[in-house]
Amino acid sequence: MTDNYPVKRVIDDKGNLIDERFKEHISERLVKELYYHMARIRAFDRKAINLQRQGRLGTYAPFEGQEAAQVGSALALQADDWVFPTYRDHGATITFGKSMTRTFLYWNGRVEGCVAPANRNIFPPAVPIATQLPHAAGAAWAEKRRGSKNAAIAYFGDGATSEGDFHEGLNFASVFKVPVVFFNQNNGYAISVPIEKQMNSETIAQKSVAYGMPGIRIDGNDCFAVYFETKKAFDYAKGGNGPTLIEAVTWRRGAHTTADDPSKYRSDELGKKIVDPLTRIELFMKTYGYWDEEWIRATSEKLTNEIDRAVEEMETFPPPKVEDVFNHVYAEMPAQLAEQKDAYFAHLGRQ
Amino acid sequence: MTDNYPVKRVIDDKGNLIDERFKEHISERLVKELYYHMARIRAFDRKAINLQRQGRLGTYAPFEGQEAAQVGSALALQADDWVFPTYRDHGATITFGKSMTRTFLYWNGRVEGCVAPANRNIFPPAVPIATQLPHAAGAAWAEKRRGSKNAAIAYFGDGATSEGDFHEGLNFASVFKVPVVFFNQNNGYAISVPIEKQMNSETIAQKSVAYGMPGIRIDGNDCFAVYFETKKAFDYAKGGNGPTLIEAVTWRRGAHTTADDPSKYRSDELGKKIVDPLTRIELFMKTYGYWDEEWIRATSEKLTNEIDRAVEEMETFPPPKVEDVFNHVYAEMPAQLAEQKDAYFAHLGRQ
Amino acid sequence: MTQMKEVIGETETTKQMTLIQAINDAMRILLKEDERTIILGEDIGKNGGVFRATEGLQEAFGDDRVVDTPLSEAGIIGTSIGLAVNGFRPVAEIQFLGFIYPAYEQIMTHVSRIRMRSMSRFTVPMVIRAPYGAGIRAPEIHSDSTEILFTHMPGIKVVCPSNPYDAKGLLIAAMEDPDPVLVLEPMKNYRSKRAEVPVGKYSVEIGKGKIVREGSDVTLIAWGAMITIAEKAAEQAAEKGISCEIIDLRTLYPIDRDIISQSIQKTTRAVIIHEAHSTGGLGNDIVSIINDTSFLYLRAPIERITGFDVPVPFFTLEEHYLPTPARVVEGIEKVVHF
Amino acid sequence: MTQMKEVIGETETTKQMTLIQAINDAMRILLKEDERTIILGEDIGKNGGVFRATEGLQEAFGDDRVVDTPLSEAGIIGTSIGLAVNGFRPVAEIQFLGFIYPAYEQIMTHVSRIRMRSMSRFTVPMVIRAPYGAGIRAPEIHSDSTEILFTHMPGIKVVCPSNPYDAKGLLIAAMEDPDPVLVLEPMKNYRSKRAEVPVGKYSVEIGKGKIVREGSDVTLIAWGAMITIAEKAAEQAAEKGISCEIIDLRTLYPIDRDIISQSIQKTTRAVIIHEAHSTGGLGNDIVSIINDTSFLYLRAPIERITGFDVPVPFFTLEEHYLPTPARVVEGIEKVVHF
Ligand SMILES: Cc1ncc(C[n+]2csc(CCOP(=O)(O)OP(=O)(O)O)c2C)c(N)n1
């Protein structure tokens, strides 16, 4: 099966092009954009971990190591496409246009953190594993029905493939031939469970066979491979050909969440042979003449400022409103809920 | 995909051996056993439909057309194996040793109809679609853990492949490499929904790829192919190699249940080209010299008697006990349930 | 007559309909009127649904608006969510309530919560229809009445019509509601009676019960198929000189607390009737409502006549599971003679 | 001291344990004693469970008895059923109660019904453990307290310990029970307190509540993490001269009706406290029990202090969702001064 599903790459571990012909598809703009967003979300991720350690953020799910997969795929989207992320895909959603401030808020236990800008169809992160796959199929189906050229992407992990909703989502998408890309980040682990205990198949890509849909396996740490293959899958979807399953092989460098201790289940050795996706693009940029110290420095400074501002915004964000415990449950609050709310506010008034 | 998963056959539509070499594996005993059980369950099935029409049985799910699949697979079992059937697999369970009387009772709304003989591990028929697949994986896992040579078989339909439990069951079975055979009867329809609307894959067998397990596709109306391939899958399972997915391509000749009207969704033409599995074995027997008019007549008479006796037993079976509304919910009846029971019996006493 | 007050739009003409025809009619009207309407489920296309609720709809509106889906309840509800947040108004049929459980996660964590999780940025105006209840000699699992799995689920509404008029009006209301609504359809009543139903569009307000019989000694509270049982019991009680008021709740969440408290404060006694198991059944909520609103009025402990704390038995025994008029009458006598 | 009466077997030695350690200890004892015991779930092996409930067990008993499974709740419960009917005694961990929903169909239609469906030919002596409840600043969906989805499900038992002693004793009882038992473990209490727990094997009887504070004016009924809230409220009420009795229900199905009715008949007033939503919450069942058994004793409407009819909010607001001692004290004063 690994023969049927070879890992597609554009650059190798040292940042060299696997095939010189790829060159013509790689513009300076693309390189810089990929680098910029990867550096941006890495800086965000590290800041978030620091804030959590300082007690300024709740439990947080880091994505370090998965930047190429998240940025490469998010840059393949168009503004009106739909994104159905998990709790680990804020690298992708920030790249697509979600605000950093809101993302911080999410990890600080604020429902406001679920709200994407009005011009971006980004769903609240799916917490129950794999539930978002049928949603993506449904949203894509709606686009197909109204004859638009928009598509949807569902992000999910290797562990998610074991849930029934993975299966039902892919089956619906293939039966109704809807424009959706199922983007799997195979980071080797579902919390502590390695992929060999998660499934007996050698690849995730081969699971596409069950649905008669294309399945491809890419080096998820190669941002170019991710970008081109995701774009291809979107073109295919938007061309009316239906869904694709993409397996992006990657690696979670850090813990599952800040509450997790990976040394309990995974030796440090394991990750050592995997070249960090940022290092890969840096090597590429240096080799192919895109490395501009000045621009790098300016970018880094700009990002630091952006993130500091986001932290400040998060920390000065208006405090949560108690009434939001009761609002947004229904369009119109049922009488008995209104009574509960009134009684509670009266109680608070008495305290 | 149909190339990867050719339909395996031993005899063709006219009852001729596809390959003369099969001959040596086909004993007279096997031929007669296959014929006998197929004739037996067909007679049962027809009787059940008649009883239902006469108001002597509740809604009934007929299996006519699927006798080769059910008998061929059931005869491949050994006495201590586990069977997890659906509501349509009483052909298989009767062949394996469930009583006809009990089976009639089941369709007459009697829970006693769920109870298999003590020496046969036959689960009550699964009504919620696909739920039995994880059960079979679990029962097989237990056999593996205790180091026995027993295995389990799960019966299910083409429609069942769309449920999450199909996926989760096969995934568990493959990950833990347990001795189970997933025996699919692809009869073309899930009630009114044809397989093309059920899935986008050309075959069900190919779904095995998702689990890295063998998948085979057989002519489900060829009782020899079913028998040999199921046996092979059991040998494989009992040899410690794990599960197999078998797709037996067959046809439901009648209605989904006696409450269903297939003319609403399926033209009569469709089934016409499919040779009835009983006709197939009859042709085979005639061609290869196994057709013994006297034995056929005797068998037929014997079966008529057996079935009449079962009907009589069903109809003279002690009436349902009201206390069984309350019994068998817990090993020991909780006080509040006992109170409900007492109150109800007191009420009945007052009426 | 009082019904007409609730009717909006074309109401002059009425037609005899069964409950299932009324359901079909409601969907037909909204398929015609609102192109966002999309019906999906198992066997609802050519087959017209196992109970014929969608009979003729695929023929009339096409197989991209009345869609046969794979056998996959989580898939049906999950994709309906995607359709709903992206502008459509799905009506998903679950073949029997007993088969809704595979979709329970989707309903519990998404259908009911997306509005809240997104602060109303995304909403799920969808309807889930499910035939439910025992008494039609169906096979096991087909007869569950587990309404409380959904009334204990903030973010969704639950309605349950007992008659053709309410069925059409409530389903239309549900299809036009900005929030998800579960419509429980009592199978037992699908074809049990015909009634005059306006052929035009009208709706029955979600959240409002109805007094279907006025009385003064005791209030019977029921819904769905149990209304018939309550009515029979009330007749029998009348022969014994006891006057029963009957409330048809119609909406199970949000429940009409006013109609309950007003009636109890008048009659001072209550008997609640439901098919579901006693423990955890909606009857307990109603007891609480009476406790909260009418404690000082109550002259006798409330009686609950319910299904027992056992799985719905196989159909030869289901009559012993279901509340009967005789059991209800005993309950009535108990509260009256307390 | 009274606890010792319930202890069976080796009880001399006790040890300080947290609730989570007590849970671990119970599993360790049965893994050692009964080779049919098999523990399975997500991340329970090397990782020892996300809360460390299974810490060290895989190391001690091997990875075929303490098994990391795929991420698949229906798979976990479904295969456990197969294991259980075929002679094993599975203890399945569901990582958080909010993730049990994908397995709901398996629990509803099989775990709880196989005994009945097979007339006891097949039985499912299995345990499902699930951490539950809010108040630990967990992400969304992680904080549900939907116990009634299982108390309204004939065929399964539901227990919920509030302290280390009961946790060990109830889990052992559950693992030895011939029927399936859901063990709800209040996360908030996992490490909140240590207590002396016998190191040997003992069990706490399923179906029996416990008076954890004696009093005369009003009975507080609670379980799990709400016991702490009830205790604080009782302290504050005591300062105001009100004497509270507290019942720790411990088993949610089958509920201990006697302990409730006896206490209410003594105190004549009741306040029920639970985290779950008001509508459909177990509190309503308790109101019914009091209605059924103690109507004439009751001097004031029963108060229920519960979670609201809203999804458990994100953690910055969860304190406004959960019952507080202050809200309970108001409820106490209300019933006392009615
Ligand atoms: C239905 C469900 N079960 C369990 C969990 C708990 N849980 C959260 S993340 C996780 C592992 C997910 O692994 P994977 O899909 O590989 O994604 P990754 O975290 O590696 O990105 C688990 C088990 C959950 N969120 N939802």
Ligand SMILES: Cc1ncc(C[n+]2csc(CCOP(=O)(O)OP(=O)(O)O)c2C)c(N)n1
């Ligand atoms: C979870 C669930 N959903 C729906 C049903 C209703 N139903 C009963 S049989 C059936 C079709 C099953 O088709 P298939 O799996 O192909 O088996 P067949 O009936 O053809 O043998 C459906 C939808 C059910 N029993 N369980």
Ligand SMILES: [Mg+2]
């Ligand atoms: Mg992973």
Ligand SMILES: [Mg+2]
């Ligand atoms: Mg079929």
